[in-house]
Amino acid sequence: MKNIFKNIGPGPLIAAAFIGPGTVTVCTLAGVNFGYSLLWAMLLSIIATVILQEMSARLGIISQKGLSQIIRTEVKNPILKGLAIILILSAIVIGNAAYEAGNISGGVLGLQTIVGNPNIKIGSFSINxxxxxxxxxxxILLYIGSYKLLEKVLVGLVIIMSLAFLITAVITKPNILDVFNGLFIPKFSNDSILTVIGLIGTTVVPYNLFLHAALVKEKWHKNSDLKYARRDTVIAIVLGGLVSMCIIISAAAIQSQDINSASDLAKGLEPLFGSFSKYFLAMGLFAAGITSAITAPLAAAYVASGCLGWSSNLKSKRFRGVWMFILLLGVLFSSLAIKPIDIIKFAQVANGILLPVIAGFLIWIMNKSSILGVYKNNIKQNIFGFIILGISILLSVATLSKVFHLNIF
Structure with a gap:
């Protein structure tokens, strides 16, 4: 048991990063509107995430470099390199700044269920x-700059989040046969296409590919450590996917169309299953919010450092400057209840374009013997990689269609 815990690596941090308030909300809406019928989309997302994150982890361990560092050095054409760096910085750094307010607000919603809603009035402003x-x-956690401490805290929060959502799902007493049907028999209609895309989009997250490659080299330094990284990746992402499925299952128990967020789900569960169900869900939402509030600025700092050739030491001034900027914006937008809609729309567009671009870059790099030697992709890994690339292109088109109201889907 001690050996298992010793070899827990960045996997739980990646799970913590993709299960944020946005994921909780999308999964809630999927369950309320479509019951168990979209569980297959989450299963597909988990498989795609495991494959891409394994590539990212392998790259980080074998090369001992981050993904953004390698893109900067391997893309030789100056125009293409410039465009790639601008797109990555826009989507990850600006995008994470926009989403950070949502991460913090999600954690706040969880706490509000337990401690109320304390506000301070300063002139015409009300600060949460x-x-x-x-x-x-x-x-405090990011400023201490200790990877081991960060890892322990986030692993603890992921365990709390997992137990909270798992217990909530069990409380609702789901029909196991219906759950398995939803999981293994794909069904979708025109009404559910955007929800399916949303479920995939909140799980296969572009910034996690950068974060994973950067974090594994903090934990492991030898090629022989690859087996630990693979086990860590699979277990953590499957656990994260199970959490998302539990949210869908919990939401499916609510026979109401007035559920628009996870906080509404908490209120909806209370009359059916008692006040304790509300508190379990609140703890899960708090853990989801705060883990994403930590990992989003961290990912942005790693990406900016890699793209601009800075040191990626957790205690370096530039590295700290990036995550402080992201965190400050998130706190500001969240505490003053400002909704940065235009920035979020921009981030959605940039992320929509970025996912297939990064998936393409990653597959290209994973086939370079000069970087990975014998650890480059084999035929099976490439086949799965190209299938996921195709799905990410579809996701990108759908995201752009949604943002610009093009009605492609």
Whole structure:
């Protein structure tokens, strides 16, 4: 048992990063509107995430470099390199700044269920104290700059989140046969296409590919460590996918169309299953919010450092400057209840374009013997990689269609 815990690596951090308030909300809406019928989309997302994140982890361990560092050095054409760096910085750094407010707000929604809604009035502004508290917690953990401490805290929060959503799903007493049908028999209609795309899009996250490659080299330094990284990746992502499925299952128990978010789900469960179900869900939402509030600025700092050739040491001034900027914006938008809609729309567009671009770059790099030697992709890994690339292109088109109201889907 001690050996298992010793070899827990960045996997739980990646799971923590993709299960944020956005994922919780999308999974809630999937369950409320379509019952168990879209569980297959989550299963597909988990498989795609495991394949891409394994590639990212393998790249980080074998090369001992981050993905953004390798893109900067391997793309030789100056125009293409410039475009790639601008796109990556826009989507990850600006995008994470926009989403950070949502991450912190998600954690706040969880805490509000337990402690109420404390606000301070300063002139015409009302500042939410809980947003500041969550921002301060994230700041302290990131500023200490200890990877081991960060890992332990996030693993603990992921365990709390997993138990909270698992217990909530069990409380709703789902029909196991219906759950398995939803999981293994794909069904979708025109009404559910955007929800399916949303489920895949919140699980296969572009910034996690950068974060994973950067974090594995903090934990492991030898090629022989690859087996630990693979086990860590598979277990953590499957666990994260199970959490998402539990949210869909919990939401499917609510026979109401007035559920638009996870906080509505908490209220909807209370009359059916008692007040304790609301508290389990609140703890899960808090853990989902704060883990994403920590990993989003961290990912942005790694990406900016790799793209611009800076040191990726957790204690370097430039590295700290990037995550502080992201965190400050998140706290500001969240505590003053400002909704940065235009920035979020921009981030959606940039992320929509970025996913197939990064998946393409990753597959290309994973086939370079000069970087990976005998650890480059084999035929089976390439086949799965290209299938996922095709799905990511579809996802990209659908995201652009949604943002610009093109009605392609």
């Amino acid at each position: 104290i809980l947003s500041v508290v969550i921002g301060l917690m994230a700041f």
